[in-house]
Structures are given as C-alpha cells and as structure tokens.
Amino acid sequence: QVQLVESGGGLVQAGGSLRLTCAASGHTASTPTMGWFRQAPGKEREFVAAITWSGGNTYYADSMKGRFTISRDNARKTVYLQMNSLKPEDTAVYYCAARGGSLLLTAVDKYDYWGQGTQVTVSS
Numbered sequence: 001q002v003q004l005v006e007s008g009g010g011l012v013q014a015g016g017s018l019r020l021t022c023a024a025s026g027h028t029a030s031t032p033t034m035g036w037f038r039q040a041p042g043k044e045r046e047f048v049a050a051i052t053w054s055g056g057n058t059y060y061a062d063s064m065k066g067r068f069t070i071s072r073d074n075a076r077k078t079v080y081l082q083m084n085s086l087k088p089e090d091t092a093v094y095y096c097a098a099r100g101g102s103l104l105l106t107a108v109d110k111y112d113y114w115g116q117g118t119q120v121t122v123s124s
C-alpha cells in the first residue's frame with residue numbers, strides 16, 4: 001500500500017505561482033512513477049505531469065509545458081508541482097497519484113493510488 005498526501009493549494013491571483021507537495025509513504029518502491037492530475041468542476045480528471053523516482057524522467061500535458069514543473073526528492077519521498085503564470089482556467093482540485101509501472105502514462109485508470117486532493121483557485 002502507498003499513501004499520498006497533497007498540500008500547498010490555495011487562492012492566488014492570475015499570474016501568480018504555487019508549489020504543490022505530495023508526500024508519499026508506505027511501499028513506494030512498488031510505484032516507480034508519480035503523477036499530478038487535476039479536476040475542475042463539471043469536468044473530467046485530466047493529466048498534468050508525471051515523473052519517475054529513478055532518473056527523474058518527466059512528461060507533461062501540452063498545455064502545462066513551460067508553466068508547470070514536476071520534481072521529486074527521493075530522500076523525502078516527496079513530489080512537487082511548481083506552477084507559474086497561473087490562469088483562472090487552472091482552477092481545480094489537484095491530485096497526486098502513483099502507479100506500479102515505470103512508463104509515464106497519462107490515463108487516470110493507469111494509476112493505482114491517489115491522494116485526497118488539494119484545491120487551487122486562481123482569481124482573475
């Protein structure tokens with residue numbers, strides 16, 4: 001089992017920045033890939049970015065490239081999502097997820113463990 005706890009969400013003005021944190025615990029060796037997803041009201045959950053614990057390989061959704069950066073601290077078993085130049089359309093609940101494979105996949109159903117989510121609200 002793997003437990004994921006997100007933090008760092010909040011209210012920010014358009015153009016501002018936030019850094020989300022995902023603390024992982026449990027048998028993290030079984031989940032070599034970590035991802036961030038988001039879900040806006042009335043919309044489906046969508047992929048944001050993913051990273052591997054080993055090697056730090058990353059992959060981003062096209063709309064996030066250049067604004068969002070995913071990183072990890074293996075010693076702390078923590079994954080981060082740095083979000084810059086935030087827009088009102090970035091408003092959503094952001095979820096951390098872990099999957100039991102090393103491919104940087106984007107589908108929700110390919111991830112095995114999920115955190116409870118953290119709200120990000122960007123005001124115009």
